[in-house]
Amino acid sequence: MKLARVLERVPRRFDPARLAAELARFGERDWIPCPSGALGSSAIPLVTAGGSANHELALAGPARPTAALGRCPYLEEVMGALGVPVARSRLVRLAGATEPPEAEEWNYHWFRRAPVCIPLVTSAAVTLSCGGEIAHMAAGEAWIFDNTRPHRLHNPSGESCVHLIVETRDPAGLLREQGGSLALEPYRFEVLSEEEVAALTEEILADPGRRPMTDAERLAFVETIEQIRRRWGAAFRRFGHQSTGELAYQDIILDVRERVMPKLAPKSAGMKAAAVIDTMLWMSPPAPRRFDRPATTKRSTDAEPLGCPEFERPLFVVAAPRSGSTLLFDLLSRFPDVWTIGGESHEILRAIPELHPAARGYSSDRLTEADASPGVAGALREGFARQLVDRRGQRYLDRPAHERPGRLRFLEKTPANALRIPFLRAVFPDALFVYLVRDPRENISSLVEGWRSRRFLAYRGMPGWPYRDWSFLLPPGWSSLEGRSLVEIAAYQWKAANAAIEEDLAALPASSWRRVSYDELIRRPGEVLLSIGKLAGLRWDEEVEKATSGVLPLSRVTLSAPSPDKWRRHEQELAALLPSLEPTTAKATTHADDLPQ
Template sequence: MRLQARFIQLPLQYDAELLAREVLAFGEECWLPHPQRFEGNDFLPLISINGEPENESFAGQMAATKYLKQCPYLVEVLASFGASLGRTRLMRLSGGAEVTPHVDIHYYWRDRMRIHVPIVTQPTVSFHCGGLTVNMAEGECWIFDTFSRHRVLNDAERKRIHLVADTVGGEGFWNLAAAGRLPEREAPNWVARNFERNGATIDQLEYESQNMPVVMTPWEIQNHVDFLFREATQNHPQFQYVAHAASHFTHVWRALWSTYGECKTGWPRYRRALEDFSGQIRSARAHEVKLRNGSDLYATLTALVIAPALSDKGEDLVGETRHDAAAAMATPVAASAPAPAAPSINTGAGDRRFDRPIFIVNPPRSGSSLLFETLANAPNVYTVGGESHGIIEGVRGLGIPAANFDSNCLDESHARPEIITMLRERFEQTLRDRDGAPPPAGRIRMLEKTPKNALRIPFLAKVFPEARFIYLHRDPHQVLSSMMEGWESGRFTMYRNLPGWTGEREWSFLLTPGWRDLIGQPLERVVAGQWASATTVMLDALDRLAPDRWVTANYDALLADPNAEVTRLCEAVGFEWDRRIEGALPIARHTVSAPDANKWRGRASEIEAVWPSIAAVVERAERAAAR
């Protein structure tokens, strides 16, 4: 929700020790991964649709989950807000993790605030919003402007846990907000009062039940359009064309509403009106018109109006939609039938937006974070700031449920025209250069790394016709050892409660073809199976590409002489490089323990036991790395 201030501290101080006692009583099995699989982000649902912990819907009757019913003090805290409560969670951020920079443009948060009560935190946790930075201390109560670009950094080893409640407010809540303080202003006499327990029970909490429209009223649509136009750059030459399209659409919608209201007989005409409006603002290049928060007008009109205005498809807007400041919208790629090889590069004007985007591909724990974080310092190179799990799997049809939980593989058949357009937009809206600046108009260079992309090369080559790939090779002894360490650490859990998986630990890293054959196997055979499957799928795809579409990088060479290896790679992929690396490269963000080339020898017996089963793939990978 757009607020008049970036942060407001509410005048309440809760007993953080008592809150922590309730929260820390929950076992790891109660925590769920972030809906968009952001690494190091997980949550425990307290209020959700019908009180169902795993229900990620925004539409329907909110109710307490079984977890909230076990926390009497948390219930009293929530009651003290004096508000109608929407989705409410405990949000946990692992040590060294971050909530990446983004703007919340999802319809649900247009008129809802996010109340934060830190429960477990430390001074090194920083919350950034619209140019301001605060540390929210344990037991404090805050709201912030979710329509401004924001991020959270946990620069410590200890996990951070916040109570986070979404609400439209209420009479009691607005009195609290009016008495709050702005951190950037002096308020010498302001003091948050200690919360006195009120004995409130679950039954006394007020839950929202009306949250998503069946058919959005013309008055609400006009409200959203007016709001976005106030936020937009109105002197942009394309703004008048977007405004004209919006004016026409709102008149059409008002006429339809007066005839049909929410009656289903009018839904086909409502749908045509939405499709026409979407096409008109696309043609008017609404993506070029920026809002004050850096988002673009096309993405925000789609999120606040076009997507939620009609529920005719029976699809709820599930999960979070996080869009960062947008650049120009991607040019859709024409549809074509699946072919046996990925499309060849057509440099020049073949892709009007993405100029030879670079994808680092490799099995997990190959050192891609180190290579990515180094190359991201090249000038005029744009990245999403981390891995793209949520960007890709947040698109309906690209997550593992759509594949019957078989694997993370995506091929040309998944790259339908509407998927291509949406995915290119999602990447664009999150890109930043090394200085945090969004990309300009015109063709741009993008750098991306996510280990799952080893299973997606044909798909990426169709979505981005000029895509090129860097195959990063690392000694498999080291990789297998690091993968085992990653599984044991619990930091890389990717799929909790994976259907059919009965392993001692939750599934970590990418989901490879044939993973069900690993059920019941010891950890060394699980990681060997993951590595071999990912490497085989990746090399098969690279072999189908033209030779000039991929190059190799060597992890050992990167460590031994980073300047030489980085210079060689930049020349190979056409990046500029204007820095000299002094000394050893810094430790990458996803490192579990200090790097050591001989660390794997502590697991030598386990690795040697599985080596014969992967020896042929090892030899093939070495040949590819030496090309």
């Protein structure tokens, strides 16, 4: 938030000894990495979106105290005494002899908020610089600064320093009388108003630092800005500060990113204004490191001659998207006799004209035995065979023809297969299925996160869908979801996937499928894989044992740090939807944790 004064002491003073005593309650394991290092390299979150230990922005969910704050009554008293609503809060630690690079916070979250800094452990050498001004902050003092300007902490001493950072959208309130108990910022799905977008785009047009343009390019640029203003105004008048408008707002923001920002100079006033619009729907921190399987050396081409192997009792993992199926697939792919296509089969299926949703007017991703004509079945088997890799990443087609197995065990996982069990069973009559289920609150919340990441786009420019993109599987009845919130869309996808799986598996022999739970996979991965191995007749070896021992790695499609309480950022919306999901939830979780001994 832009402030009239870049660096100002707040008329509050807190007890340094009590602050230090609160800090002593924590050990090294309580500290987590900071996404931005200008104020410190590690942190202990105290107030966050949803209340788990995260760095997510305020739009992600209601502000709630973390378990760490519950251990620190004086820190809670300090935040209450500031007398302003708290959006987020954390302890940040900066190692000794450290001068991190300067940062400027030009994003939507900070467009509405300003930080307060209170030293807990410091020395006379530690300074806060902001916008060319420098402050030596004593322990227990409170300072507010304009972090849209270049700023950083500098710690030339030999010891770490620790500060309490409190974010508020009411910096003027810090100059009023001292407050009382801790007040949290009320949550709403707040976006820029029509007037705010008009003001920011005016800054873009007025920016003298734009990249050089011809007269024709300048006129086109002005027209682009006017179109964005008109579209934003229409969307805001329809949706206001409601999450049902998220996809409409996202499409306009993408236009700003693609059609406006490339015309602006880096760090110019126009670029900073555009960045506020561009980051309006930002919610999640950077993704953690991925868990990767060996990559294949090259892709197959249709020109390569191929004799298809026999797929003996192929094993299909079926589940709603974002249920943990990638982690299960990665673990199962460690079995010594298993072949996979190295990923998901979207491209293979859509390359068969009869199977592309366009052939059915984009009605859904549903496929049944009626779709499994001999020609389609043969094309699918060949498509799989061309991409086969073993657990080492070696391609089937890279082996000499006489060394390729004529029969093999095949593992496949594509979330849309939740709607295709009858089709798969018709193509592979001896197919086996592993049905993975996950708590609907966690699963739906992860689906929402996936939609927002735009990493799981399934269809672009789909007829009948007024937005740019569709993510994840396409369930029957999807057109009824126009104007719904992402939580509602994700809940519909979860319900459709699990209901279809339940109905289709019920028609199969019990010996051909097994239901397992995500929670059980996390708690007892070895036992889960052993039970699946017995179902499928897979051979166990040391590599499988190693893969299921100790802490499981993060899945390669993980978007944010795992936490059992991440779903609470959507708790209010989920509470209204869960009753309608209860019948499906009850069926999906029946005996999911019962593992054969």
